Amino acid sequence: MKGRGGRLPFRRRRYCKFCEDKVQFIDYKDVDLLISYVPERAKIAPRRITGTCAMHQRKLTRAIKQARQIALLPFTTE
Amino acid sequence: MTNTNPKAARIFETVFISPPTLSESEFDSVVSEVSGNFEENGAQIRRTENWGRKRLAYPIKKHQDGWYALLQLEGPGGAVAEVERRMRISDKVIRWQTVRLDEFPGALEAAEERVERLAREAEERAQREAERAQREAERAKAEAEKAAAAESESDDESAGSGEEE
Numbered sequence: 001m002k003g004r005g006g007r008l009p010f011r012r013r014r015y016c017k018f019c020e021d022k023v024q025f026i027d028y029k030d031v032d033l034l035i036s037y038v039p040e041r042a043k044i045a046p047r048r049i050t051g052t053c054a055m056h057q058r059k060l061t062r063a064i065k066q067a068r069q070i071a072l073l074p075f076t077t078e
Numbered sequence: 079m080t081n082t083n084p085k086a087a088r089i090f091e092t093v094f095i096s097p098p099t100l101s102e103s104e105f106d107s108v109v110s111e112v113s114g115n116f117e118e119n120g121a122q123i124r125r126t127e128n129w130g131r132k133r134l135a136y137p138i139k140k141h142q143d144g145w146y147a148l149l150q151l152e153g154p155g156g157a158v159a160e161v162e163r164r165m166r167i168s169d170k171v172i173r174w175q176t177v178r179l180d181e182f183p184g185a186l187e188a189a190e191e192r193v194e195r196l197a198r199e200a201e202e203r204a205q206r207e208a209e210r211a212q213r214e215a216e217r218a219k220a221e222a223e224k225a226a227a228a229e230s231e232s233d234d235e236s237a238g239s240g241e242e243e
Contacts, residue, residue, distance in 0.1 A: 024184030070093050070175045074135035
């Protein structure tokens with residue numbers, strides 16, 4: 001595998017903020033929250049960078065894609 | 079995981095966008111029109127949110143911003159299908175998205191919490207405004223008093239110089 005990249009958002013060891021707060025549902029309308037997981041190119045940041053756990057990453061992805069549908073988040077930036 | 083009892087009403091949430099070329103009052107009427115559509119079809123509107131004009135993350139139909147509104151409703155799926163059909167036809171609605179709130183655990187609660195959070199933030203803002211307004215008033219008063227004091231001093235002076243002439 002390639003060497004580690006990541007000077008993206010934040011790099012947490014094995015710390016999932018959602019698990020910490022025991023979040024059950026990630027709202028697509030919560031743009032401020034979502035944006036912190038979407039860096040530069042508007043691509044969704046991978047788990048190894050953001051440190052979210054698998055379950056929350058899936059929910060997060062769904063929410064981000066939903067938000068993109070109604071132009072609350074971009075698909076791409078240029 | 080899906081809590082689905084065919085007899086129970088389902089809870090949906092629809093966000094839709096209207097072109098920014100509409101005036102505010104026109105948009106308000108669109109919102110009530112859509113709400114009315116839902117009610118006509120057997121759904122009950124639980125909550126309405128008007129987000130006003132927002133910047134779009136990407137251009138839609140060549141527009142860079144648009145009117146946003148959120149409708150939370152309770153009713154049968156058929157109602158949603160019908161209203162969506164109408165939105166598709168109308169040129170007053172350029173984008174919409176409907177989701178189910180009873181489908182995922184925690185979705186409803188999240189929506190409720192969000193409402194509370196927004197209310198709280200609005201209150202805090204209002205409070206801060208009130209405090210700031212008060213401080214302004216006090217400062218203005220202090221300035222006025224200072225000005226008045228300065229005036230009375232110069233009055234004494236000018237009285238003196240007037241006599242010389």
